[in-house]
Amino acid sequence: MSALSLTAKDFASDQDVRWCPGCGDYAILNQMRKVCAKLEARRENTVFVSGIGCSSRFPYYMDTYGFHSIHGRAPAVATGVKIANPDLDVWMVTGDGDGLSIGGNHLMHVLRRNVNLKILLFNNRIYGLTKGQYSPTSEEGKKTNSSPMGSIDLPLSPVSVALSSEASFVARCIDIDKNLGEVLERAAAHKGSAFVEIYQDCNIFNHKAFEYATDRAVKEEHIIRLEHGKPLIFGKDRDKGIRLHDHKPEVVQLRSGIKEDDLLFHDEHDESLAFLLSRMSHPDFPEPMGVFYSIGDDCYEDLLTKQIQDAEAARGKADLNALFNSGDTYTIEA
Amino acid sequence: MVAGTKDERGSKPVTNRSSAVVFFAGDSGDGMQKAGTQFTDTAAIVGNDVATLPDFPAEIRAPAGTVAGVSGFQINFAADDIHTPGDEVNALIAMNPAAFKAHIEDVEVGGIVIVNDSEFTKVNLRKAGYSEGYNPLDDEKFTLRYKIYKVPISRLNTEALADSGLGAKNIAQCKNMFALGLIYWLYDRPIDPTVKYLDDYYGQVKNLPEVSKANIATLKAGYFFGETTEMFPVRYHVSKAAIKPGKYRKVTGNEALAMGLVAAAKLSGKQLVYCSYPITPASNILHNLAAMRHFGVKTFQAEDEIAAVCAAIGAGFAGQIGVTGTSGPGMALKSEAINLAVMTELPLIIVDVQRGGPSTGLPTKTEQADLLQAMFGRNSDSPLVILAPQSPADCFDIALEASRISLKHMVPVIILSDCYLADGAEPWLIPDSCGLKPIEITHRTDPDGFEPYARDENLVRPWPVPGTPGMEHRIGGLEKQHITGDVSYDAENHQLMSVIRRRKVELVAKQIPHLQVHGESSGDLLVIGWGGTYGSILTAVNRAQQAGKSVSSAHLRYLSPMPGNLGDVVRSFKKVLVPELNMGQLRLLLRARFLVDARGLNKIQGKPFLVEEVEEAIDLMLGGVYGEREFLMPRHHQVRLEDQEYDLGGCQQDSAASIPM
Numbered sequence: 002m003s004a005l006s007l008t009a010k011d012f013a014s015d016q017d018v019r020w021c022p023g024c025g026d027y028a029i030l031n032q033m034r035k036v037c038a039k040l041e042a043r044r045e046n047t048v049f050v051s052g053i054g055c056s057s058r059f060p061y062y063m064d065t066y067g068f069h070s071i072h073g074r075a076p077a078v079a080t081g082v083k084i085a086n087p088d089l090d091v092w093m094v095t096g097d098g099d100g101l102s103i104g105g106n107h108l109m110h111v112l113r114r115n116v117n118l119k120i121l122l123f124n125n126r127i128y129g130l131t132k133g134q135y136s137p138t139s140e141e142g143k144k145t146n147s148s149p150m151g152s153i154d155l156p157l158s159p160v161s162v163a164l165s166s167e168a169s170f171v172a173r174c175i176d177i178d179k180n181l182g183e184v185l186e187r188a189a190a191h192k193g194s195a196f197v198e199i200y201q202d203c204n205i206f207n208h209k210a211f212e213y214a215t216d217r218a219v220k221e222e223h224i225i226r227l228e229h230g231k232p233l234i235f236g237k238d239r240d241k242g243i244r245l246h247d248h249k250p251e252v253v254q255l256r257s258g259i260k261e262d263d264l265l266f267h268d269e270h271d272e273s274l275a276f277l278l279s280r281m282s283h284p285d286f287p288e289p290m291g292v293f294y295s296i297g298d299d300c301y302e303d304l305l306t307k308q309i310q311d312a313e314a315a316r317g318k319a320d321l322n323a324l325f326n327s328g329d330t331y332t333i334e335a
Numbered sequence: 336m337v338a339g340t341k342d343e344r345g346s347k348p349v350t351n352r353s354s355a356v357v358f359f360a361g362d363s364g365d366g367m368q369k370a371g372t373q374f375t376d377t378a379a380i381v382g383n384d385v386a387t388l389p390d391f392p393a394e395i396r397a398p399a400g401t402v403a404g405v406s407g408f409q410i411n412f413a414a415d416d417i418h419t420p421g422d423e424v425n426a427l428i429a430m431n432p433a434a435f436k437a438h439i440e441d442v443e444v445g446g447i448v449i450v451n452d453s454e455f456t457k458v459n460l461r462k463a464g465y466s467e468g469y470n471p472l473d474d475e476k477f478t479l480r481y482k483i484y485k486v487p488i489s490r491l492n493t494e495a496l497a498d499s500g501l502g503a504k505n506i507a508q509c510k511n512m513f514a515l516g517l518i519y520w521l522y523d524r525p526i527d528p529t530v531k532y533l534d535d536y537y538g539q540v541k542n543l544p545e546v547s548k549a550n551i552a553t554l555k556a557g558y559f560f561g562e563t564t565e566m567f568p569v570r571y572h573v574s575k576a577a578i579k580p581g582k583y584r585k586v587t588g589n590e591a592l593a594m595g596l597v598a599a600a601k602l603s604g605k606q607l608v609y610c611s612y613p614i615t616p617a618s619n620i621l622h623n624l625a626a627m628r629h630f631g632v633k634t635f636q637a638e639d640e641i642a643a644v645c646a647a648i649g650a651g652f653a654g655q656i657g658v659t660g661t662s663g664p665g666m667a668l669k670s671e672a673i674n675l676a677v678m679t680e681l682p683l684i685i686v687d688v689q690r691g692g693p694s695t696g697l698p699t700k701t702e703q704a705d706l707l708q709a710m711f712g713r714n715s716d717s718p719l720v721i722l723a724p725q726s727p728a729d730c731f732d733i734a735l736e737a738s739r740i741s742l743k744h745m746v747p748v749i750i751l752s753d754c755y756l757a758d759g760a761e762p763w764l765i766p767d768s769c770g771l772k773p774i775e776i777t778h779r780t781d782p783d784g785f786e787p788y789a790r791d792e793n794l795v796r797p798w799p800v801p802g803t804p805g806m807e808h809r810i811g812g813l814e815k816q817h818i819t820g821d822v823s824y825d826a827e828n829h830q831l832m833s834v835i836r837r838r839k840v841e842l843v844a845k846q847i848p849h850l851q852v853h854g855e856s857s858g859d860l861l862v863i864g865w866g867g868t869y870g871s872i873l874t875a876v877n878r879a880q881q882a883g884k885s886v887s888s889a890h891l892r893y894l895s896p897m898p899g900n901l902g903d904v905v906r907s908f909k910k911v912l913v914p915e916l917n918m919g920q921l922r923l924l925l926r927a928r929f930l931v932d933a934r935g936l937n938k939i940q941g942k943p944f945l946v947e948e949v950e951e952a953i954d955l956m957l958g959g960v961y962g963e964r965e966f967l968m969p970r971h972h973q974v975r976l977e978d979q980e981y982d983l984g985g986c987q988q989d990s991a992a993s994i995p996m
Contacts, residue, residue, distance in 0.1 A: 014809065016821065045804040050649070053812075061809050061822065066801040068652055069811025070645065071675050077642035081649020081657060082801070084633055085608050089653065089801055107645075110638040305633055312628035319629045321601050321768035324594060328584050329528070330765065331380040335580040 009034035012044065014064040020055060025176035025201035029123065030062055033092075036185045037063075048091045050079040052099040055130050056123035056201070059094040073104025076111035079118050080301075087117070087302040090189075097124045097138040101157055105137075112166035114301040115193040119185075122159055122196070123176075125203035126210045133206035145206075160279040160293055163196040164272060170195035171275065171294045175214055176202060180226065180290060187292055193300050213283055214290075223283055227291035232264040235287045243286070250281060269295045347562070349523060349572045354413030356421035357518060359511075360438045361430030361451075363396050363406045366511035370428075371408025372760075373515055377528045378412035379585045379762050382575030386411045386870065387760045388420035388943065393615070393698040400462035405437040414574040418726070418870030420759065422945040422972075426521065428514050430454060430488065432463035435471060439481070448481045449517065451510070453489035484566055488513050488557075495556035499549040509546075509553045516557025523572040526558055579764060586763040588727040588756035589616075592686065593623035595734025597630050600656050602735070603742055603774035608650035610635040610643040611660045615698040616754040617688040620660045640668035644685065648672060651681040652810075654778060654800030656738060660686040663705045664695065670713045676747040677717050677836065679810045680788075680796050683747040684737050688757045691941045700941025701754035703866045704917035709749045710895060710924070716833055718840040720744070721895040723751040725869035728763040730756060733892065739774050744843055745795050751894070753867045753916075755943050782806055787820035794839040796820075844896040850904050854880055854887030860956050861908035863933075865891040865921055868914055868944055875949035886953055891921070897928075905931045912936060912956050914949050919966050935966030936974065948974050 012034040020026045037047065047065035051057035053072035060067030066089075070078045079093045093111075100108050100122045111118065127145070128134040134147040138159065142151040163171045170191040174184040176199055188195035200211040213223040225235035225243065233243035234255070242264040244253045253259050268274055275294035282288060313319075357374065359367045368389055379385050388409040397404030411421035423443040429435035431454040442448055450472060460470060471477050472485060492510040499506065512533070519526050530551050537547035561567055586594075600607035609632065611621045625634045633655075637643035640661055647657030661669065666687045676683040689705045691697030709721050720740050724733040733750055741748040779785060779797040782805030788796050799806035808820060816823035817831055852861070853876060864872045869890050876888040889904055891897065905911050905925060913922040914936040922935045936952040938944055951974040955961055960976060970978045 016809075043804075044807050046802055048653075048801050060811070063809075065807050067807075067809035067811075068649070068679075069809065069813065070648075071671055071812055074641060074645040074672065077637065077645035078649040078652070080635070080642075081608065081610065081646030081651075082653045083649075084635055084646065085606065085650035085653035085655040085657070086800075086802060106638055107642055110642065305635075309628045309631055309633070313631070316629040318631075319627075321598055321771075324597060324627070324630060325765045325768065326582070326584070329376055329380065329532075330582055330584045331382075332582050333382055333575075333578045333580050 007038050007041070007044070009038045012037045012042075012064055014062055016061045018062050019058065021205050023204040024055070025125065025203070026056060026059070026123065028176045029121070029181065029199055029201065030059065032181045032185060033063070036182055036189065040186065040189055042090060046088070046090055048082055048089050049094060050075050050082065050091060051094040052096075052104055053130070054096040054099045054128075055203070056094050056096040057099060073099050073102070074107060075099070076104065076107035076118075076120070080111055080114070080116050083116050083118060083302045084305060087300075087306060091118050093118050093120045095120065095122050096129075097122065097126060097136045097159070098128050101137045101159060101162065105162075108162070109166040112163055112168040112194050112196060115167075115169050115298050116302060117193055117300040119188045119191075119195045120197065122198050123201040124159055124198050125201045125207055126156075127203050127207035129203045129206055158279055158282070159198040161276065163198075164276050164279055164294060168196045168294070169193040169296050169298045170292070172196070172292045173198040173200070173288075173290055175200040175211065175224075175290065177215055178290065184291065187295075191295060193298050214288060223287050224290050225287040227267050227278070227289050227293065229267055229269045229292070232261045232266050234261070234264065241287075243281075250277060250286065252286060269293070347567065348569050350569050352571050352573050353415055354411060354417060354421070355425045355522060355571060355573055356409065356411045356423065357522070358407060358409045358424040358427045358438060358441060359514070360405055360407040360427060360434035361511070362399055362433070363392060363394070363404045364399065365406070365430045366508065367406045367408050367430070370511040370515040371410055373529045373532060374518060374524070375410050375412075375760055376532070376585055377519070377524050378410065378573075379583065380528050381524060382578065383412040383573055384415065384417050384576040384578060385413075385585065385760065385762060386417050386420045388755065389758045391699055398462075400431055400433055400459050402433045402437050402463060405434050407434070407438060412573055414576050416576065416578075418873050419943065419946055422947050426518070428518060430510070430514065432460045432465060432471070436463045436465070439471070439477065442481055444480055446481055447521075448483045449514070450483060450485055451488035451514070452485035453487040486517065486560070486566070488517075491556065491560060492553050495553045496549050499552065500545055501549050505546065506549070509550050512550045512554040513557035513560075516554040517561050520558045520561030521567060521570050523570055526554055529554060578762065582765045583762045584765055585760050586728055586731070587758055587760045588724065588730040588752055589620045589688070589758070590623055591728050591730035591763065592724075592734045592750070592752060593620050593627070595731040596624070596656070596658055596684075596738065597627060597632060598731070598768070598771060599735050599738030599774060600631070601768075602771055603656065603738065603776050605742070605776070606631055606633060606655040607658065608633045608635065608647065608655050609658045609660065610637050610646040610650070612637050612640045612643045612665065614640070614662045614665050616690055616757045617660045617662050617665075617686065619757075620686060620688070640665040641672060644669040644672040644683075645675075648676050648679075648681060648683055651676070651683050652679070652801070654798070654802075656682065656684070656742065658684040658686065660688070662688050662690050662698075663692045663708065666705060666708055667712070673719070673747055674713045674715070674717050675812050677713070677719055678812050678815070680745045681747075682741040682745055682798070684741050684750065685747060686750045686752060689751060689753040691939075697941045699754065701867065701943060702916050702939065702941060703751070703753050703868070704920065704939070705751060706865070706894065706917065706920040707923070709751055716837065718837045719895065720746055720748040720840060720843055721751060721893075722748060723866040723892055723894055724756055725866060725890055725892055727756050727759050727761045729892070731763070735771070740843055740846070742774055742776050743795070744793060744839065745798055746840060746843070751866055756867045778803065779806065786818045788815050789818050790835070793842050794835055841896050844893075844899050847893050847896070847898060849900045850889050850891065850898040852887050852889050852904055855885065856887070856904075857907040858885035858887055859908065860884075860886045860910045860912060860953065861905060862886060862888045862912045862914065862949070862953060863891065863905065863921075863925070864888070864914050865894055868916060871944035871946050871949050872914055874946045875953060878946070878950060879953050884953070884957060886957070894921075902929045905929050905933070910934070910956050912952060914938075914944055914952065916943070922966070934961050934964070937966045937968050939968075945969075945972055948972065951975075
C-alpha cells in the first residue's frame, strides 16, 4: 500500500476507544487521524508518546508506533526516542495535570532544548482519570472533591509557560473548533518543539468549562483568531479589536473613530507580543486562538548528531582498540 | 612488608620491599589527588601491581586547613598480586596539621610520616582543632611511635621556584609536585612519566609552558632533596610484580565502565545513548562518555534523574542501547520508570554507583547498601537482572555482560558499582577488540503473525523498532495481554504475566557461569561477598588458607538471578560468613532463599574493609565465638565481641546484633 493512499481510517488502530461518550478527546483524535492522512504521514515512521491521564490513552487509538509511558514523563521518553532516531515523526500527548503538574519540569526542558516533537496538551482544567480533582489550570475557587471549599491555587496559563520555556512554536486551539486541523498541520510542519494547547471538554467532571469559547452564539465574542501580519480583530461582526494602551492591551470598538491601523498587528516572530497575548484571558479579554509564536531554530537531536559528525571528522572514526589503548599504556615483558 | 635485602643505589642504601602503602594527605586545594594519581601511574608503568583509594570531602573546598577539608589518596603498590589499597599506611605525607590529624592513626607503628613543617604554624594548628600551644610534632605519643620527618615543603618549593616568574599563589600550587618528587626518591621510582605528563598537560593541553616548567622544577627539587639531605637514612624499592605479560593501562572503575558500554555498543552494532543527571560518584561516567562523540556516543544530560532514565527507555524503544547512570538517591527517583521498562520489557541498563546513605548520606564515601533497593525497591513484583563488578577493571566486563543480557533478554539490568570501585584504580590488561564476542541482536521485521508479546524459548518478546513497516504497535505501563500486548485487566492474565516476568529473569541464570569457589569446595567456612569487597575478602581468605585454615571464598557478580549452583555452594560449608558494607542485605537474601545460618561482618563507615577486619571475623567464626550473634561490626579497625554494644544514651540496646535462636 502506498503511503499516498492512506486515509484517516488507516490511522485508526484496532483498539476500542474507551473515552467517555461525548468527551472532547474524540474530536481531537478524529482531527489527528485526518491530519496524518492529509500530510501523508508514514505510519511506520510515526510515534505517539504519552504520559498518564485520559488524554494519554491517545496512542492506543492510532495505528502507528505508540508508547503510553508514566505520569508526566512523556517529554523525557519522547526525547530519548528522538535522540536515538531523529528521523521519526514523534507526537507527544499530555494533559494539564500530566504536563503542567507532575511533569511540569520535563515540559519546560523539552521546550527549551527544542527537541523536534509535536506536543499536544489537552487542557480540560480538571483531573479526569482520578475523578475530578482541581488541576493546575483550574480557575481559582474551583470546588471539587479535593477542594470542597474552593481551590486556593492560582492557575497556570499553558501558553505562558511554553513561551517562558523558550518554545519555538506555541499555539492554542479548541477540540471542536474549525482551526484545530490547521494548527495541527502548522505544528507538524514546524522544525523543533511545537507546543499546542487544546481546550478540551471533560463532559463528566468539568463540562462546559470552555462554553464561552465553544457556544456558537457567543464564542466569536470570546476568542480572537490570530493571523500573522493581520490586526487583532474579533467579534461575530468583526467590530472589536485589541489596542495597546499604556503598554497594556485593551478591547476597543471599531468604527467609533478607531481604525484598524490603530490596533495591534499579530507578529508570530515577536515573543513579547506572544507573551502579552498569552496573558489575555476570559472574561476580561477574548482568548487568542491560533499560532502565538513561531521561529526557526536548531533542534537538539540535530545538534547532537552534528557534534558526533564533527568529532568523527576531527578525530577520525575511532575503533575499539584505539579507545582501549588511549591514555598511558605500558607493557609488561614476559 | 619488608623483604629484607639491602643494596646500594646512589649514595643511600636501598631496602627492598614486596609492597608499600603510601598516603598523600593535604588540603582539598593542595593537589593530593593529582600527586596520588601520578604516583599510581608511575608505579604501574614500572611494573608494580597497584590498588588505590582516593578519599576526598563532599565539599569542593571545605574551609582551608580544617580536618573536614582534608583530601587524601592511598596507593598500595607491590611486587605481588594485590587486591586492596592496603590496611596500614607505610608512609604518610601530611601537607598540613589537619591532614596529620585526620590520617596519623592510619599509619603503621614505626611508619614514615613526612610532614610539611612550613604549615605547622600556630594558625594552622588551631584550624586543625589542636589546643592552643600544642604541636603534635613535639608530642612523644607520636614521635616515639612513628618516624616523623619534618620537611618545610612549602618553603623549599617557594625557594625552588623563586625565579620561575610565577606569582606566589601559582608557586604554592606546585608544592604537591615537590612532595611527589621526594616520595619518588624515597621509593626509588622514576620521575620521567610525571615530567612527561606535566609537559603534555600544562605545556600542550593548557598551553601554560611556564606552569609546566615550574612543576617539573619543583618535582626535581623534591627528588634531589631526598638524595642530598642526610634526613633519610634509607630508601625503599618495590620490585616489578609478576604480572601476566602484555599491554596494560591503569583504569578506574568509572573509566572501565564507560569503555565497557562503548564496547557493547560497537559489538552489538548499536548506538550508545547514555542519559544521566550529575550525581557523585557517577558523574565521571557521563564526563568520560561525553568526551567520546567520535565513537558515536550520544550523551544526554537530563533535567533530573527521572528524565534521564525515561530518555534511556525511549532510546531503547527506538532500538538503541539506553543507559542511565546514578547513585543511590537517584535510584530512588528512577524506580517508577525502571518498572515501566520491566512492564514494557525493553532493554535498559541502570548503573548505580553506590555511596553512603540513607538520603544524601556520604556522597563521596563508599557503601554497598543499595542491593535491596535494586532488588525490591519498586512497586509490586518487579523482577530484573542485577550485576555487580568486583574490581575497577571488572567494571568493563560487567558493563559488557549487562548489555548482552539486557539486549538479548529484553530486560532491565542494574549494575551495582560503588564509590570505591568507581574512583579506585588498578592495572587493566588491555583486551584485543577482535577477541570480544559480538552481541547479535535481531529486530523482527516480518509483520506476518507478529504479536508484540509473543515469546521465544527464553520467554523474550520481539524488539521491533519504530521505522519498520507493518510492525506498528503500542506498549505502555498498563498490564499486557499475553501474546497480543493489548491492555488487559483480566485476573488470570495478570497472574500469568507476573509468572512470565519472573520466569524470564530466572531463565537468564541458564546463560551465566556457575559460582566458582576459591579454595576447597567444602569445609568449615565459606566467606561469600559481592561487589567491591572482593579484594579484601580474597586477601583475607588467602591468608587464612596459607595458615592452614579450612576456609574458602566465593564472590557473586550475578545477584539476580543468582547462579544456579549457589544453594549447593553455601550448603557445602559448616558455616557461612557474609562481609558487606551494609547492615546485612545479601545475608538477608541468603538466609531467606537457602535457609542457611549465614552470619555477617558489617561495616558502615564509608570505607572498604581492611583485610585484617575480615581475617578477624574469619577467626571468630572458626573459633565458634560468634555465638548467637547474627553479625559483628568492626570498630576502630578491629572486630571484637566486646565492642558490639553501642552506648545509645538512655536507650538500653536490646542486643541489636544478636538474634533469638
